Amino acid sequence: MKIKFFVIGKTNSYYLIEGEKDYERRLSHYCKFKEFVLPDIKNSAKLSIKELMIKEGELILSKLNTDDHVILLDEKGDQYSSTEFSNLIAKKIMARTKSLVFIVGGAFGISEVLYKRANSKLSLSKMTFSHEMVRMIFKEQLYRGFKILKGEKYHNK
Numbered sequence: 001m002k003i004k005f006f007v008i009g010k011t012n013s014y015y016l017i018e019g020e021k022d023y024e025r026r027l028s029h030y031c032k033f034k035e036f037v038l039p040d041i042k043n044s045a046k047l048s049i050k051e052l053m054i055k056e057g058e059l060i061l062s063k064l065n066t067d068d069h070v071i072l073l074d075e076k077g078d079q080y081s082s083t084e085f086s087n088l089i090a091k092k093i094m095a096r097t098k099s100l101v102f103i104v105g106g107a108f109g110i111s112e113v114l115y116k117r118a119n120s121k122l123s124l125s126k127m128t129f130s131h132e133m134v135r136m137i138f139k140e141q142l143y144r145g146f147k148i149l150k151g152e153k154y155h156n157k
Helices: 013-029 049-063 082-094 112-117 129-149
Strands: 003-006 032-038 067-079 099-104 120-123
Touching: 003 049, 003 129, 013 032, 013 120, 032 049, 049 112, 067 112, 082 129, 099 129
Parallel strands: 003 032, 003 099, 067 099, 067 120
Antiparallel strands: none
């Protein structure tokens, strides 16, 4: 199963970039993981928030395949423990999901077109994190999920 991760804009903080690289390296032992960093929308300062969200949504939507199973990282999404998240990954593997896609929206959220396209929503926490931090937190949780799935030591239960 391929796991794709779509984000808008680059991570700028050095320590987060290093953390992301570390978890991507670790994930490579468990799955085919590919991050797609989509460019910020040009002239976004001239757009309303709604227009910006629509353009970001259209950009992401244009990169999706029809058979992608899409999960939005969204504050209103379902929350899982690390073990429950690992079980979700296992179910997608067992269902022979070809491509599991996780999406982080832009700074102002996720457009309606992406909500309509999504198969489900996932919340990492009730707390709010910067979009840059979410990327590393998600990769760490994905790595943790695979470690749990394989029964390997990492998760303290």
